[in-house]
Amino acid sequence: MRRVLGGVSLAVETDEVVAVLGRSGSGKSTLLHVLGGLDAPDAGRVTIAGEQLTGRRSAAAARVRLRHIGFVFQQFQLIEELSGLENVLVPTRLPGAPDGGARRAAELIDELGLTPVASHRPHELSGGEQQRFAIARALVNGPEVILADEPTGSLDAANGAVVLALLANLRGRAVVLVTHETEAAAIADRVLALDDGALVNSPDGPVDLRR
Amino acid sequence: MTSAGRQLWGAFADARQGLRSRRRRALLAAVGVALSAAMLSAALVIASGLGSGFNRAVRAANLGDLIVRFDPQPASTVAKKLDALPDLSGFALRREVTSLQISFGDQSTSNAVAEVIGSGRRQGFALIAGHGLRGTAAGVLVEPALASAWHIHLGSDIYIRGLGTQPVVGIAEGPDDVGYPLAAARVYVSLAYVNRRFGRDSNPYVNFAEVWLRNPRYIDQVLVQARDESFGLQNLQFATQSGTRVLIDQAAGIVIDLLVALSIIALATAAVMLAVSSRAEVQRRLRAIGIRRAVGATRGHVALTLALETLLVAVPAATLGTLVGWLATYRPGDRLLALLNEPGPGAQLILPLLACWGASVLIPVIGAAWPAWSAGGRAVTSLLRGADVARARSPRWSRPRRTRGRGGSLTRLGARLVAARPTRLAATVTMLACSAGFILLMIALASTLSSLATDPQELGKHYQLTAGLPPSDASTVARLPGVQAAQPRYEVHAVDGYSLGEIVDVIGYPRDNDEFESPPLASGHRSHGDDEAEVGVGLADALGLVPGSELLLELPTGRQLQLRVSGTVNSLDSDGLVAYVPAKALLAADPFTSSRIAVLLNPGANETAVSDELTKLGAAPQQASTATARGGPLVAVLKRILLAVAIVDGLVCVYALTQACTLTVQERRSTVAVLRACGAGGGAVRRLLLGAVLVLVVPAAVAGVLIERLLLGPALSNLAVSYATLDLQATAADVLVLIAGLTAATAGTVWWVARAALRESVVTGLAA
Numbered sequence: 004m005r006r007v008l009g010g011v012s013l014a015v016e017t018d019e020v021v022a023v024l025g026r027s028g029s030g031k032s033t034l035l036h037v038l039g040g041l042d043a044p045d046a047g048r049v050t051i052a053g054e055q056l057t058g059r060r061s062a063a064a065a066r067v068r069l070r071h072i073g074f075v076f077q078q079f080q081l082i083e084e085l086s087g088l089e090n091v092l093v094p095t096r097l098p099g100a101p102d103g104g105a106r107r108a109a110e111l112i113d114e115l116g117l118t119p120v121a122s123h124r125p126h127e128l129s130g131g132e133q134q135r136f137a138i139a140r141a142l143v144n145g146p147e148v149i150l151a152d153e154p155t156g157s158l159d160a161a162n163g164a165v166v167l168a169l170l171a172n173l174r175g176r177a178v179v180l181v182t183h184e185t186e187a188a189a190i191a192d193r194v195l196a197l198d199d200g201a202l203v204n205s206p207d208g209p210v211d212l213r214r
Numbered sequence: 215m216t217s218a219g220r221q222l223w224g225a226f227a228d229a230r231q232g233l234r235s236r237r238r239r240a241l242l243a244a245v246g247v248a249l250s251a252a253m254l255s256a257a258l259v260i261a262s263g264l265g266s267g268f269n270r271a272v273r274a275a276n277l278g279d280l281i282v283r284f285d286p287q288p289a290s291t292v293a294k295k296l297d298a299l300p301d302l303s304g305f306a307l308r309r310e311v312t313s314l315q316i317s318f319g320d321q322s323t324s325n326a327v328a329e330v331i332g333s334g335r336r337q338g339f340a341l342i343a344g345h346g347l348r349g350t351a352a353g354v355l356v357e358p359a360l361a362s363a364w365h366i367h368l369g370s371d372i373y374i375r376g377l378g379t380q381p382v383v384g385i386a387e388g389p390d391d392v393g394y395p396l397a398a399a400r401v402y403v404s405l406a407y408v409n410r411r412f413g414r415d416s417n418p419y420v421n422f423a424e425v426w427l428r429n430p431r432y433i434d435q436v437l438v439q440a441r442d443e444s445f446g447l448q449n450l451q452f453a454t455q456s457g458t459r460v461l462i463d464q465a466a467g468i469v470i471d472l473l474v475a476l477s478i479i480a481l482a483t484a485a486v487m488l489a490v491s492s493r494a495e496v497q498r499r500l501r502a503i504g505i506r507r508a509v510g511a512t513r514g515h516v517a518l519t520l521a522l523e524t525l526l527v528a529v530p531a532a533t534l535g536t537l538v539g540w541l542a543t544y545r546p547g548d549r550l551l552a553l554l555n556e557p558g559p560g561a562q563l564i565l566p567l568l569a570c571w572g573a574s575v576l577i578p579v580i581g582a583a584w585p586a587w588s589a590g591g592r593a594v595t596s597l598l599r600g601a602d603v604a605r606a607r608s609p610r611w612s613r614p615r616r617t618r619g620r621g622g623s624l625t626r627l628g629a630r631l632v633a634a635r636p637t638r639l640a641a642t643v644t645m646l647a648c649s650a651g652f653i654l655l656m657i658a659l660a661s662t663l664s665s666l667a668t669d670p671q672e673l674g675k676h677y678q679l680t681a682g683l684p685p686s687d688a689s690t691v692a693r694l695p696g697v698q699a700a701q702p703r704y705e706v707h708a709v710d711g712y713s714l715g716e717i718v719d720v721i722g723y724p725r726d727n728d729e730f731e732s733p734p735l736a737s738g739h740r741s742h743g744d745d746e747a748e749v750g751v752g753l754a755d756a757l758g759l760v761p762g763s764e765l766l767l768e769l770p771t772g773r774q775l776q777l778r779v780s781g782t783v784n785s786l787d788s789d790g791l792v793a794y795v796p797a798k799a800l801l802a803a804d805p806f807t808s809s810r811i812a813v814l815l816n817p818g819a820n821e822t823a824v825s826d827e828l829t830k831l832g833a834a835p836q837q838a839s840t841a842t843a844r845g846g847p848l849v850a851v852l853k854r855i856l857l858a859v860a861i862v863d864g865l866v867c868v869y870a871l872t873q874a875c876t877l878t879v880q881e882r883r884s885t886v887a888v889l890r891a892c893g894a895g896g897g898a899v900r901r902l903l904l905g906a907v908l909v910l911v912v913p914a915a916v917a918g919v920l921i922e923r924l925l926l927g928p929a930l931s932n933l934a935v936s937y938a939t940l941d942l943q944a945t946a947a948d949v950l951v952l953i954a955g956l957t958a959a960t961a962g963t964v965w966w967v968a969r970a971a972l973r974e975s976v977v978t979g980l981a982a
Contacts, residue, residue, distance in 0.1 A: 041891060041976040061972070062895040069893020080888045080980065084630040094892040096623040140892070 007033045008044070011202040013195070015177040017147065020170065022191030023181045023202070030200045031181035032152055038179060039072050039150050040064035052147045069099055073141030075170075077153035079133040081125040087136040088112060088121040094144050101144055111139040115169065131162030138169055149173060151180045155187055163187070225515055229522035238970075242876060243495065243524075243578075244531035249869050251535025251574035253862045256543045258570045260855065262563060263547040267556035271389030272455060274340040274557055278306070278424030279433055280440070281338075281390055281453040286419040295443045296423060299436055303428045306334045307420040308405075315375040316399060321364045326399040328374065329388075329422075330408055338424040339402070342557065344368045344384030347404035353383035355402035358552050359393025361385055374401065377411065390424075390458050393555045430455075495877075496520060496585040497638075503589050504597025513590035521583035525575065532574035536567055542862065546854045624898055628905025631885065632878050642874045643914045649867045650918025654952050655926045656860045658944040660853050677703075677730045678821055680810040681833035685724075688811050694827045696819030701730060703812040704797050706804060710757055711766030711774055718753055718767055720775070722797035722807070730812045731794065737761055738781025744796045746780040752790020754782045765793060773803045810836075864955060871907055871963045878906050879971050886971055887979025900968045907960045915956055919949055 007030045015021050025031045036042040038049055040056045049056040052071045056064055068074075081090045091112060095104020112121050115135045125133055134154060141149055151170060155163035163186075170178055171190035180191060188194045196203050233240050271277070284292075289307050296305045309330040316326040331337055331347065339355075347353060354374065356366055361382075366372060371379045380403075391397050409415060427436060433454055496503075503516050511519075540563070548558035589597060632639055681691055685702035692700040704722040723730060728740060733750070738761030741748050747765050759765060759779050767775040777795055785792045800807055811833070815824060821837075828835040879886060886899060894902075927943035944952075 036977050039891070041980075065890060065893050065895040067893075068891065072893075074891045076888075076980065080884060080891075082627070082885050082888065084634055085627070092623070093627075093889065097889070097892065097894050097898050099893070099895075144893075 006200055008037065008200045008202075011047075011197075011200075013179075013202060015148075015179060017175060017177055019193065020173075020178040020180060020191045022188035022194045023179065023197050024183065024185065024188055024194060025181070025197035026183060029197045031183070031197050034197060034202075035150050035152050035179065035181050038148075039074060040068055066099055069094065069097055069144060070101070071146050071148055073144070073146040073149045075134070075137055075141050075149065075151040075154045077156040079125070079130075079137045079157070081133055081136060081140075083125055086122045086124055087117060087128060087132070090125070090136055091139045091143055094140060104143060107145065108139065108143050111142055112136075115139055129162065130158050131165055134158060134162070134166050135169065138166065142173070147176055149176055149178045151178065153182050153184075154180065155182070155184060221515060222518070225518040226522050228515075228519045229526060232519065232523050233526055239495075239880070240527050242873065244527045246869055246873055247528045247531035247574060247578055248535035248538070249862070249866050251532040251571065252539035252542070253535075253866055254570045254574055255536040255539030255567055256859055256862050257539075258566050259540055259543040259547055259559075259563060260859070262566045263544070263551060263559045266559070266562075267551045267554060268389060270559065270562070271340070271387065271554075271556040274342075275338055275387060275389050276336055276340075276426075277338050277389050277455060277458070278336075279427045279430045279455060280425040280436065281458065282423040282425065282440070283310070283453075284421055284423075286421045288417045289420045290417050292420055292423055296425060298439075298443050299425070300439055301428045301432050301436060303426040304334075304336055305423055305425045306337050307332060308337075308422045308424075309418065309420050310422045312398070316372055316401065318364045318366055318370065318372040323394075323399050326374075326401065328377075329400065329402045330405050330418075331402055332405045336424075336426060338390065339386045339388035340557070342385050342387050344382070346384060347402065347407070348383075349404070350406045350410040351404075352380055352407060353404070354380045355384045355386040356382055357393050357400045357555060358385050358387055359395075359555060360399045360401075362549075362552060363394055372401070374403075377403065377408075387555050387557060389555055390453070391555065393553050495524075496582055496589060497635075500589055500597050503586060504594050507590060507594045507597065513587060516590040517583045517587035520586040521579050524579045524582040528575045528578045532571050535574060536571045539570075539862065540567060542858045543855065546858060550855065624894075624901040625905035625908065628902040628907075629909035630905075631882050631902075632874065632906045632909045635878075635881075638874065638877075639910070642870060642910055643917070645870055646867055646910060646914030647917035647921060649863050649870075650914055650952060650956070651921030651926055652918075653860050653863055653867075653955070654918055654922040654944045654948060655930070655942065656856045656863075657948045657951055658922065658927060658942050659930075660856050661945070661948060662942060663853060675731050675838045677812040677814045677838055679813040679815070679825060679828065679835050679837060681813055681828045681831070681835050683811050683828075683831065683833045685809055685811070687831070687833075690831065691811050691813060691828065691833075694824060696816055696824045696827075697813055698816045698819075699729060699814040700811050701725065702797070702809045703730065704800055704807045704809040706769060706800070706807045708767040708769045708775065708793075710753075711768050711776075717791060719792045720767060720769075720795055720800065721792065722795045722800035723812075724797040727794050730814060733783040733785040736782045736784050738779065741780040741794065741796070744798050745778055746796070747777040748781050748783050748794040749779055750785040750790035750792040751782050752785070753793060754779070754790075756791065767793065769804045769807075771804045771806070775799060775803045812838075864959075867956075868959045868962065871910060871959055872966060874910055875903060875906050875963050875967045876970070879903070879967055883974065883979040887974075887976045890976045891980065896968065896972055899971055900964055903964045903968050903971070904960070907963050911956050911960050915953065918952070919944065 011034060013021070023031055023034060033042060037044050038051075040049070040051075040059070044057060047057065051067055054067050054071065056067055059067070081087070082093065085093070088108065091108045092104060094100060095108060112118055115138065117132065117135055117139065120128055120132055123132075125136075128136070134157075138154075141151075149170070154166055154170065158166060163184075167187055167190050170180060180187065181197075182188065286309065292307055293305075296302065311328040311330065313324065314326045314328050315322065315324040317323075333349075341355070342358060344355075347355060354372065354377075356372070360366065366382055368382055368384070370382045372382060373379050386402055388400065391400070394400065405418065409418075425436075425440075427433065437454070499520075503520075506516055506519075507513070544558070544563070551558050680703065681687075681700075683691065688700045688702055691697060701723055706720050708718050708720050710718060721727070721731065726740075726742075727748075732740070735748075736751050738748075749759055749765060753759065757765075759782070761779055761781050763779045765775075765777045765779050769775060775795065777793075777799060783792075783794070784790075813824065813828070813835075815821060825835040886902070889898060889902065923943045930942050
């Protein structure tokens with residue numbers, strides 16, 4: 004068995020953007036998956052908005068994700084059969100989602116300048132548009148934490164800059180951004196480095212992603 | 215090793231590696247192949263066993279090319295006429311003694327037939343156990359259906375009126391008639407023994423001749439000559455082998471043609487399913503094929519690898535499935551054949567079963583190899599792009615859709631994921647619809663068979679009991695508690711007045727017969743007045759009667775009954791050779807017509823209590839007869855066969871659903887993973903899958919019901935009997951049974967596939 008992460012300790016505040024840099028295979032994505040409850044750590048604990056995520060059953064972890072966490076992926080992960088708007092609406096229609104999802108989706112799409120292409124399907128959109136829809140999907144249920152995994156990895160420089168600006172300007176949320184691009188880290192309030200599973204320059208105590 | 219050998223070995227190694235890395239998928243594919251093979255072999259055993267049963271029986275028994283029945287004549291007279299026939303190879307004469315009483319243990323019948331046979335080599339029956347009749351020694355042969363029904367074994371002693379107790383020395387199968395209880399019980403007795411018992415008769419009387427020709431192709435010419443030579447023989451009836459076959463098929467009712475037709479549908483369904491699943495597997499692996507091609511694999515290598523991989527899965531699965539299908543159906547099939555006096559296929563099934571096994575292996579192999587070969591020819595870049603997700607490019611898909619409830623949205627998304635593969639969707643729905651229609655037909659058929667066997671109402675008989683009392687006691691019976699009405703039911707057998715030799719069951723009621731007996735009207739109107747009659751469709755067909763025609767019947771008294779036909783009715787009694795006439799007219803022609811009192815009970819009345827009351831009055835109460843009163847064993851065997859085929863078909867449906875749903879989930883692992891990353895729990899995933907299954911099940915169920923009601927039911931409703939139309943269209947209750955089954959299948963599929971989907975790590979799904 005290979006040790007991917009060890010001795011990681013991180014706390015992120017509301018309105019803070021934390022960038023985690025690292026080479027391929029350094030454990031960046033694994034850290035993000037553990038923070039989002041997609042992977043369970045062998046030891047340690049993760050607390051999101053006051054709710055402990057580790058040790059929960061998968062259904063309970065899913066409820067925490069639904070309410071408190073939004074994911075942004077490198078490959079956008081939009082559903083091909085759905086339009087941009089419908090993709091944004093997906094989390095709002097899951098059982099237990101907060102009310103008012105349709106209104107928030109419309110607002111987000113408007114804010115992100117996506118209204119003209121809201122009815123387009125993913126293969127009819129540019130990479131930047133797809134990623135903006137993905138960000139809208141991550142935000143639509145009003146989560147306190149956004150976890151972004153190489154959000155500009157599949158974009159050209161111009162589109163990447165737009166996406167980074169969006170993430171940087173999110174208010175009232177904690178953003179954890181993992182990337183291997185130093186340019187992406189420029190938007191962060193704090194930059195940490197992950198080297199062979201160890202989070203260096205991180206004297207912040209236990210991992211506690213509080214408001 | 216040659217270059218071809220190296221390539222084959224390389225492909226084989228790749229195939230083994232592919233299977234090892236996809237064990238669950240390989241197992242699922244194997245289950246599909248096994249189920250299809252089971253369905254194929256079950257269909258084949260039934261189709262081959264029943265479809266060729268008569269030919270096998272004819273060969274085994276060396277049945278004569280021509281069977282002649284006539285009033286008893288001295289053997290020498292008949293022999294002289296037969297010797298004059300052209301192209302004659304040989305003949306056997308015998309005496310058929312009818313209305314004979316035989317019994318064994320508690321079982322007894324007074325309607326048996328004894329065939330008194332000579333010592334010729336050819337007799338037209340096959341000895342299948344024991345030994346033949348030996349000269350003047352005592353002993354009889356019995357037919358297998360009788361032996362089975364009465365549990366008679368070799369060495370058992372049966373009682374034959376006139377001959378006393380006789381040992382059973384052999385079991386003989388005569389294909390010129392169906393077995394007991396579909397027809398009269400039949401035993402074979404030696405003429406030499408009869409002579410020894412009753413004194414030698416040098417020129418015994420015979421009434422049956424079986425004739426063999428040198429060249430059966432000339433049967434028509436021989437028949438013409440035989441009719442010319444037959445002067446002096448009364449009540450002459452000829453039957454050729456094909457004529458005998460028709461008679462036996464009629465006697466068997468809803469049997470051979472129906473099951474063969476259903477089996478062919480099953481064959482087609484299984485073949486479609488195998489091909490579709492193999493093609494879907496290749497479709498799923500397009501990217502892998504692209505990668506192989508990108509690293510230098512030839513198109514042939516790709517196709518060969520896929521073919522070998524499928525072969526490794528299909529061979530053991532097809533072997534298992536073929537064996538299971540055969541085991542599930544050969545015993546009921548043999549039992550059914552025994553009732554028809556036909557031998558089971560035995561070793562003759564080996565070749566067809568091998569063919570079935572070969573088809574079960576080859577169809578998936580070709581179904582995998584051909585699309586792989588075809589895909590291998592596409593541009594590598596297109597393959598690498600095309601394997602991820604289906605891209606429906608129709609602009610209408612791009613329109614935003616209004617969504618209603620939260621659950622509805624997920625369900626609709628599931629449906630859209632499946633609809634993204636329109637070819638697979640269409641093939642799966644078609645296959646499910648055919649299977650659903652097929653299962654529904656079997657449910658309807660089983661219901662009809664049960665009704666015919668147990669419910670006199672199916673024949674239009676509204677009365678429940680008859681009492682053996684004089685007509686004058688009808689009012690006494692009508693006053694009994696639980697009795698709604700009682701009337702004398704007169705019944706007599708007449709012959710048609712047109713000298714066509716048709717025996718007609720004539721039934722009469724003093725007043726309108728509708729209250730007591732009214733088979734469904736096929737044409738015309740119900741009879742009113744003393745000069746009108748309703749006739750069965752069988753009689754109408756035989757005599758060319760239509761509403762308004764004149765019906766002329768000759769009663770046993772010699773007097774004639776002349777009535778106008780008001781309508782024809784679908785009666786299954788007496789093969790439809792039945793006439794409902796006014797009792798007044800019947801009694802005027804024959805005042806001594808026998809009668810029983812028909813008893814109509816109040817709704818909910820206790821039939822047993824009324825029977826007891828009738829017994830106290832000195833009547834011998836009987837239940838109203840059903841259509842299959844003599845065919846109970848046949849109905850039981852048929853229902854067993856229908857059940858076996860329906861279960862296999864139902865399992866195939868469940869498999870097809872599970873497979874389609876699993877393939878969708880496998881292809882959309884990343885979609886499911888994204889949903890779960892967004893916070894979807896088990897319930898949400900199950901709703902998604904529910905949509906995926908419903909988009910297959912709902913149209914298939916609707917189409918299945920339509921197929922059965924508009925196509926299969928009507929098409930087969932006349933197949934069973936030519937003299938009546940059976941309603942084989944599924945009822946609401948039958949449809950409910952189907953819906954219940956499909957609902958259970960849907961629930962099971964959703965649960966099973968969701969369980970597997972939720973086991974997978976979200977991270978793994980996202981990386982897919």
